[in-house]
Amino acid sequence: RPVAVGWGGGDPGGRERVSALSAAQASIAPGPLTGVCVLVTRPEHQSDTLCRLIRAEGGDAEALPTIAIEGLADAPARIAALGPLAAFHAAVFVSANAVAQAIPHLGLIEGAGAANMIAVGPGTARALRERGVAGVRLPDDGADSEAVLRLPELLSPDGKRVAIFAGIGGRSHLPDTLRSRGAEVTVVEIYRRAVPRAVPEPALRRILDGRVHAITGTSSEGLRNLYRDMLPPEAAARLRTVLHVVSHPRIAQTARDCGATDVLLADAGDDAILDSLVARLGGHADSGTGS
Numbered sequence: 539r540p541v542a543v544g545w546g547g548g549d550p551g552g553r554e555r556v557s558a559l560s561a562a563q564a565s566i567a568p569g570p571l572t573g574v575c576v577l578v579t580r581p582e583h584q585s586d587t588l589c590r591l592i593r594a595e596g597g598d599a600e601a602l603p604t605i606a607i608e609g610l611a612d613a614p615a616r617i618a619a620l621g622p623l624a625a626f627h628a629a630v631f632v633s634a635n636a637v638a639q640a641i642p643h644l645g646l647i648e649g650a651g652a653a654n655m656i657a658v659g660p661g662t663a664r665a666l667r668e669r670g671v672a673g674v675r676l677p678d679d680g681a682d683s684e685a686v687l688r689l690p691e692l693l694s695p696d697g698k699r700v701a702i703f704a705g706i707g708g709r710s711h712l713p714d715t716l717r718s719r720g721a722e723v724t725v726v727e728i729y730r731r732a733v734p735r736a737v738p739e740p741a742l743r744r745i746l747d748g749r750v751h752a753i754t755g756t757s758s759e760g761l762r763n764l765y766r767d768m769l770p771p772e773a774a775a776r777l778r779t780v781l782h783v784v785s786h787p788r789i790a791q792t793a794r795d796c797g798a799t800d801v802l803l804a805d806a807g808d809d810a811i812l813d814s815l816v817a818r819l820g821g822h823a824d825s826g827t828g829s
Contacts, residue, residue: 568596569594569595569596569597570595570596570816570820570821571592571595571596571597571815571816571819571820572596572597573596573598574592574596574597574598574751574752574815574819574820575597575598575599575600575744575749575750575751575752576592576597576598576599576600576750576751576752576753576754576815577600577601577602577741577744577745577750577752577753577754577777578592578599578600578601578602578754579602579603579604579753579754579755579756579757579760579761579764580601580603580754580756581603581604581605581606581607581635582601582603582606582607584634584635584661585599585601585603587808588754588808588811588812589601591808591809591812592812592815595812595815595816595820597815600738600740600741600744600750601738601741602737602738602741602753602764603734603738604734604757604760604761604763604764604768605731605732605733605734605757605759605760605763606731606732606733606734606735607635607638607639607705607729607730607731607732608729608730608731608732609639609728609729610639610706610727610728610729610730613639613640613643613728613729614643616726616727616728617640617643617644617726617728618643620701620724620726623644623652623701624652624653625699626652626653626698626699626700626701627652627653627654627691627695627698627699627700627721628652628653628654628655628656628691628692628695628698628700628701629652629654629655629656629700629701629702629703630656630657630658630686630700630701630702630703630712631655631656631657631658631662631665631666631703632658632662632683632702632703632704632705632708632712633658633659633661633662633704633705634661634662634664634665635705635729636662636703636704636705636728636729637657637662637665637666637669637703638665639703639728639729640703640726640728641666641669641671652701654675654691655671655673655674655675656674656675656676656686656689656691656692657674657675657676658676658677658681658682658683658685658686659676659681659682659806659807660676660681660806660807661806661807661808662676663676675689675691677689680806681785681786681806681807682786682788683709683711683712683715684711686712687712687715687716692716692719692721693719694719695716695719695720695721696719696720696721697720697721697722698720698721698722699721699722699723699724700716700721700722700723700724701723701724701726702723702724702725702726703726703728704725704726704727704728705727705728705729705730705731706727706729706730706731707730707731708727713725731759733763733767733768734763734768736768737764737768737769737773742769742770742773745769745773745776745777746772746773746776748776750776750777750780751780751781751819752780752781752782752783752815752818752819753777753780753781753782753783754782754783754784754785754811754815755782755783755784755785755789755792755793756784756785756786756789756811757789758786758788758789758792761782761789761792761793761796762792762796764777764796765777765778765796765797766796774797778796778797778798778799779799779800780800781800781802781818781819782798782800782801782802783802783804783811783814783815783818784801784802784803784804785803785804785805785806785807785810785811786803786806787803790803802814802818
């Protein structure tokens, strides 16, 4: 299977790719990730697509959520206070979590969205499309605030209204920069991120038994939670030696700061993460945690 690693791998086609790969699995054996165990650290209910992609290539994917998403009780009131979203030049969704928490209360099915419905990355864009939002804009040269700020729609927003749907305590770079460009920015915080109570027992046992070959990282906060608050010392020491596939340079630096010794930077999106796993581990899973 050709492997393409680089900017633009994207995520919107992930579900179709899962179906195609799953169908092919029945007649083609074994997959390039056969014998490879990968820990997927996305929040609960957001890891399914990547886990299926890994399994479709013969790998063994184990969910290990490192961030718990908690909706705010007053989120509907916060959203209602915005007024009609159609009055806004742009609505920016910083994550799939923001989409899940906001869309049910926005009433966008009739197309009453902002002039520009913007997603920070491919996973967020897919979440919007799955909920009936058409014409989603997203950067094609990155998946972060800096890339969003390079979109033509946000280069000269002087006097225009911009709504940003986010979690509590997120980065301020996006709203601060838009305000410096003259935009009237409203940040709507509609969920909080928390540290999960514990590492799931199946994942912990795999780590301690030396049966993990890679871990994915799509959040700096999630990696800090994992190494500082969730893992017992022995498990943390073992996990630091395996391949960490991450989706942004900031996350790569966080992984190194947490002691990871093998960090691979992939493009944003599940497809690109899968491609990087196959490129590095396909067909030769010789060692795991602590080996």
